[in-house]
Amino acid sequence: xxxxxxxxxxxxxxxxxxxxxxxxxxxxxxxxxxxxxxxxxxxxxxxxxxxxxxxxxxxxxxxxxxxxxxxxxxxxxxxxxxxxxxxxxxxxxxxxxxxxxxxxxxxxxxxxxxxxxxxxxxxxxxxxxxxxxxxxxxxxxxxxxxxxxxxxxxxxxxxxxxxxxxxxxxxxxxxxxxxxxxxxxxxxxxxxxxxxxxxxxxxxxxxxxxxxxxxxxxxxxxxxxxxxxxxxxxxxxxxxxxxxxxxxxxxxxxxxxxxxxxxxxxxxxxxxxxxxxxxxxxxxxxxxxxxxxxxxxxxxxxxxxxxxxxxxxxxxxxxxx
Amino acid sequence: xxxxxxxxxxxxxxxxxxxxxxxxxxxxxxxxxxxxxxxxxxxxxxxxxxxxxxxxxxxxxxxxxxxxxxxxxxxxxxxxxxxxxxxxxxxxxxxxxxxxxxxxxxxxxxxxxxxxxxxxxxxxxxxxxxxxxxxxxxxxxxxxxxxxxxxxxxxxxxxxxxxxxxxxxxxxxxxxxxxxxxxxxxxxxxxxxxxxxxxxxxxxxxxxxxxxxxxxxxxxxxxxxxxxxxxxxxxxxxxxxxxxxxxxxxxxxxxxxxxxxxxxxxxxxxxxxxxxxxxxxxxxxxxxxxxxxxxxxxxxxxxxxxxxxxxxxxxxxxxxxxxxxxx
Numbered sequence: 314x315x316x317x318x319x320x321x322x323x324x325x326x327x328x329x330x331x332x333x334x335x336x337x338x339x340x341x342x343x344x345x346x347x348x349x350x351x352x353x354x355x356x357x358x359x360x361x362x363x364x365x366x367x368x369x370x371x372x373x374x375x376x377x378x379x380x381x382x383x384x385x386x387x388x389x390x391x392x393x394x395x396x397x398x399x400x401x402x403x404x405x406x407x408x409x410x411x412x413x414x415x416x417x418x419x420x421x422x423x424x425x426x427x428x429x430x431x432x433x434x435x436x437x438x439x440x441x442x443x444x445x446x447x448x449x450x451x452x453x454x455x456x457x458x459x460x461x462x463x464x465x466x467x468x469x470x471x472x473x474x475x476x477x478x479x480x481x482x483x484x485x486x487x488x489x490x491x492x493x494x495x496x497x498x499x500x501x502x503x504x505x506x507x508x509x510x511x512x513x514x515x516x517x518x519x520x521x522x523x524x525x526x527x528x529x530x531x532x533x534x535x536x537x538x539x540x541x542x543x544x545x546x547x548x549x550x551x552x553x554x555x556x557x558x559x560x561x562x563x564x565x566x567x568x569x570x571x572x573x574x575x576x577x578x579x580x581x582x583x584x585x586x587x588x589x590x591x592x593x594x595x596x597x598x599x600x601x602x603x604x605x606x607x608x609x610x611x612x613x614x615x616x617x618x619x620x621x622x623x624x625x626x627x628x629x630x631x632x633x634x
Numbered sequence: 635x636x637x638x639x640x641x642x643x644x645x646x647x648x649x650x651x652x653x654x655x656x657x658x659x660x661x662x663x664x665x666x667x668x669x670x671x672x673x674x675x676x677x678x679x680x681x682x683x684x685x686x687x688x689x690x691x692x693x694x695x696x697x698x699x700x701x702x703x704x705x706x707x708x709x710x711x712x713x714x715x716x717x718x719x720x721x722x723x724x725x726x727x728x729x730x731x732x733x734x735x736x737x738x739x740x741x742x743x744x745x746x747x748x749x750x751x752x753x754x755x756x757x758x759x760x761x762x763x764x765x766x767x768x769x770x771x772x773x774x775x776x777x778x779x780x781x782x783x784x785x786x787x788x789x790x791x792x793x794x795x796x797x798x799x800x801x802x803x804x805x806x807x808x809x810x811x812x813x814x815x816x817x818x819x820x821x822x823x824x825x826x827x828x829x830x831x832x833x834x835x836x837x838x839x840x841x842x843x844x845x846x847x848x849x850x851x852x853x854x855x856x857x858x859x860x861x862x863x864x865x866x867x868x869x870x871x872x873x874x875x876x877x878x879x880x881x882x883x884x885x886x887x888x889x890x891x892x893x894x895x896x897x898x899x900x901x902x903x904x905x906x907x908x909x910x911x912x913x914x915x916x917x918x919x920x921x922x923x924x925x926x927x928x929x930x931x932x933x934x935x936x937x938x939x940x941x942x943x944x945x946x947x948x949x950x951x952x953x954x955x956x957x958x959x960x961x
Contacts, residue, residue, distance in 0.1 A: 358773060463648055464652055465936055468932050472655075579788075593792075596781075600780055604776070607776045608776055608777070
């Protein structure tokens with residue numbers, strides 16, 4: 314967590330993303346949806362990322378289908394190795410590790426999706442309002458965004474979580490959302506500013522459309538790619554930071570989640586006592602879920618910016634060099 | 635110059651925001667968590683220190699919120715951070731001063747290494763577009779960016795400390811040794827630093843590679859690069875003097891910024907390895923409800939970041955003539 318939660322493809326000091334020239338919003342969801350599906354299928358990173366995400370969503374919705382044990386029941390023999398009855402063994406407290414891993418998906422995913430959606434929503438409201446209202450509004454909102462952007466996030470999260478004590482799902486979502494929206498808000502403001510004098514907005518103004526209509530129907534749809542990127546970046550950030558907070562014991566120690574599993578594993582010295590799976594399994598799951606968000610995000614970047622796509626044919630490289 | 639003054643003003647404002655957060659957060663929480671903390675320390679801590687804490691956290695005080703706040707701002711401005719509760723009777727300032735060199739050494743050196751290595755790999759990957767390195771590395775680093783730092787640390791401990799027993803798994807040096815300036819002690823410190831440094835390097839290098847590669851890919855398509863090729867310049871010269879030199883700006887400003895994150899950056903890695911730096915102290919303070927130490931560390935980390943961002947701004951202004959006129 315040395316750096317701010319920047320998206321995986323734009324480094325801390327990367328130039329502001331130049332979005333593809335936005336035209337008037339295309340209406341009708343069907344062509345857009347089929348375009349996205351085609352893009353996902355044609356890009357390997359997107360295919361892998363989406364497949365992983367779908368699996369995790371299914372696990373979160375129906376954990377009981379494959380994990381029959383109660384994840385928090387401390388009823389089994391302690392510290393067992395993997396076996397038919399306990400696929401991944403049991404913890405030093407006598408819980409089934411497989412059940413904990415599967416049931417733990419739900420909380421992590423709720424936090425990821427919740428933080429992704431809410432922080433994107435806040436960023437849209439603040440970023441677009443700042444750009445569109447201008448003047449004092451812009452000054453104030455931009456200042457708020459910039460201040461939050463430079464305060465180091467993880468230490469701030471730690472301080473807040475310490476005072477809250479035993480943060481549950483809802484508290485984690487709120488805290489991660491309140492601290493995480495600023496980066497996107499800044500990008501959206503820049504995007505909205507660059508749109509301000511476009512002809513299609515002028516046309517809408519001349520038609521006499523109301524401000525609210527212009528913002529909702531004309532401006533926001535042109536930002537779709539930024540919004541998707543924001544959702545994915547913030548979801549990844551929520552998975553990593555949420556789990557980290559739980560790992561250091563600032564979450565609810567009784568909750569079922571991967572970060573909490575790691576907390577108990579560390580507390581019981583799982584690595585020193587040979588219970589490796591207790592530490593490995595939740596970490597691998599965090600990695601896979603995080604990677605699914607990161608891969609989809611990177612793939613979207615490649616789709617939006619053809620220069621970044623992997624080069625397939627050698628001959629074209631030759632010509633370029 | 636005006637640009638830098640404006641940035642300075644902004645940083646003072648941000649610092650004030652951080653101090654204000656420190657002041658109001660414990661007061662906003664239901665049932666003032668400081669109360670519980672104070673009750674716990676009633677025994678071992680002497681009454682006058684406790685009194686100062688009660689004032690600092692707004693417990694049992696008849697002052698108005700505003701005069702408490704002004705008093706708090708005054709204390710911070712004059713560097714009065716109080717006494718650490720967990721490391722009682724040491725002062726907060728002392729505890730922090732002891733921790734800083736460890737973090738600067740470990741995280742500072744690792745950050746510089748990660749920057750140099752990552753930027754170099756990024757340049758070569760972009761130059762050999764479509765080569766083996768270019769097709770394997772970006773997806774790999776997209777995935778490593780999704781690994782929690784602390785878990786990499788845990789895995790390194792598992793492999794290199796528990797299984798192979800090559801490196802120690804905790805502390806900054808062998809606790810049986812007495813710190814001294816001898817070669818054997820320095821060697822011991824380095825030996826203890828290898829695993830945490832590796833954990834940091836693995837998780838941070840990806841950003842440098844990806845940023846450098848992606849910017850460099852864009853620069854390679856510029857006309858001046860084509861011009862250089864047309865002139866028949868040697869490839870190495872085009873790669874470094876034409877393309878990389880123009881593509882490195884985002885990485886350079888990123889580097890200046892990441893130097894600020896050095897201070898607070900490796901909190902979890904230090905925690906996993908019990909490495910006695912700033913991040914480890916922060917979590918010690920958190921786990922032991924040592925709020926004065928926690929608040930001071932949070933401020934310290936914020937200040938470090940602010941100074942670094944200011945340096946990054948100045949560096950950009952110096953290196954990129956286009957930004958100068960904007961003022």
